[in-house]
Amino acid sequence: MAKRPNKKQKRPLAAGVRRPSKPVRRRSGKDIQLAPRTVRRTALLVGLLAPLLIIGLLALATNPDYQAPCTILAVLVLMAAVVGLMMIRSTGWVIWPAVFLGVLLLAIPTTALRAQLIAHRGVDTRVVITSAHSGKDKTGKVSWTCGIRSEDGHPLPHGTIGGIGCSGSSVGRSTTVLADPDGWAPPATLDENLSFRSAGVYVTGAVAVLWAALTFGAARRSLRGRGGRKGGRKERS
Numbered sequence: 001m002a003k004r005p006n007k008k009q010k011r012p013l014a015a016g017v018r019r020p021s022k023p024v025r026r027r028s029g030k031d032i033q034l035a036p037r038t039v040r041r042t043a044l045l046v047g048l049l050a051p052l053l054i055i056g057l058l059a060l061a062t063n064p065d066y067q068a069p070c071t072i073l074a075v076l077v078l079m080a081a082v083v084g085l086m087m088i089r090s091t092g093w094v095i096w097p098a099v100f101l102g103v104l105l106l107a108i109p110t111t112a113l114r115a116q117l118i119a120h121r122g123v124d125t126r127v128v129i130t131s132a133h134s135g136k137d138k139t140g141k142v143s144w145t146c147g148i149r150s151e152d153g154h155p156l157p158h159g160t161i162g163g164i165g166c167s168g169s170s171v172g173r174s175t176t177v178l179a180d181p182d183g184w185a186p187p188a189t190l191d192e193n194l195s196f197r198s199a200g201v202y203v204t205g206a207v208a209v210l211w212a213a214l215t216f217g218a219a220r221r222s223l224r225g226r227g228g229r230k231g232g233r234k235e236r237s
Contacts, residue, residue, distance in 0.1 A: 034087060039219050042084050047215030050081035051105060051208040058109040062117060063184050064158050067110070078102045089218035097214055104207045112200025117185040119194040122178030125187070126151045127159075129175065132168050146170060148177065148187065157183030164191045 034042065054074045061070040085098050131147040146166040148159045156179060165175055166189075177187040178194075188194065 036223055039088055039222055042088055043215050043219035046081045046084040046088065047212040047219075050077055050084075051211050053077050054081075054105050055109050055204060055208065058106070059113050061110045062114040064186055071106075071110075074106060078106060085215060085218060088215070089222045092218070092221070094214065094218045098211070101207055101211045101214065105204070105211065108200045108207070109204045111197055112204060114185050115188070115192075115194045115197035116201055118178050118180060118188045119198055121180055121182070121185075122188065123181055124176050124190075125156075125179040126174060127156065127177055127179075127187075129166070129170050129173050132166060132171050134168065144168070148175075156187060158186035161187055161189050163189050165189060 054077050057070040057074040057077070061067040061074070082095070082098055082102060085094060127148040127150055129146045130149055133145050133147075134142055135145070136142055143162065144166040145160055145162050148161055149155050151174060161177055175189075177189055179187040
């Protein structure tokens with residue numbers, strides 16, 4: 001019986017016909033290696049400049065007039081910093097701790113710095129509640145926001161408060177709040193725990209230090225691993 005032709009066997013080409021070349025495979029992102037000088041420069045930008053820039057933008061966001069654009073810019077800076085960290089060290093466990101620290105850098109500074117400003121610069125001011133608005137969160141909890149003005153009739157910059165003493169039945173009542181004389185930070189009620197919120201400034205500093213340590217540690221591991229690979233190649237040769 002005649003043998004069946006094997007489909008896996010390559011058929012011979014006709015005379016003068018060349019076999020097409022195999023497509024070149026692209027290297028994955030893990031194979032991309034930066035020069036040592038580029039790694040060090042990127043580590044400086046990601047480890048030092050990025051957290052300082054994020055904190056600076058969120059410090060400007062303590063003024064509600066600049067909160068939205070400054071927060072968006074801070075998010076973009078964080079995204080660029082994470083991409084830079086991936087360029088420094090694309091393998092290992094570096095990315096998830098960086099994302100966690102980045103979220104803390106975005107969440108803490110504005111509230112902490114705003115509380116710090118009011119605690120140190122706030123002045124007791126008698127105000128009248130002019131309006132009240134309610135809202136529900138995802139859990140169904142109702143929260144109130146009240147509009148205020150000073151008792152002498154002058155409007156206050158960013159004149160809204162919340163918390164205890166603000167409800168639908170409080171319109172027309174007088175209360176005392178802490179107001180920034182320069183009008184930069186919004187007023188705060190006397191029942192707010194400003195000292196607890198101000199402690200977030202120290203947490204922000206600790207997170208920035210951890211971010212820098214993570215970045216420089218990733219750069220050191222990347223450079224050390226590259227040196228070990230080069231040494232291994234020299235020994236083989």
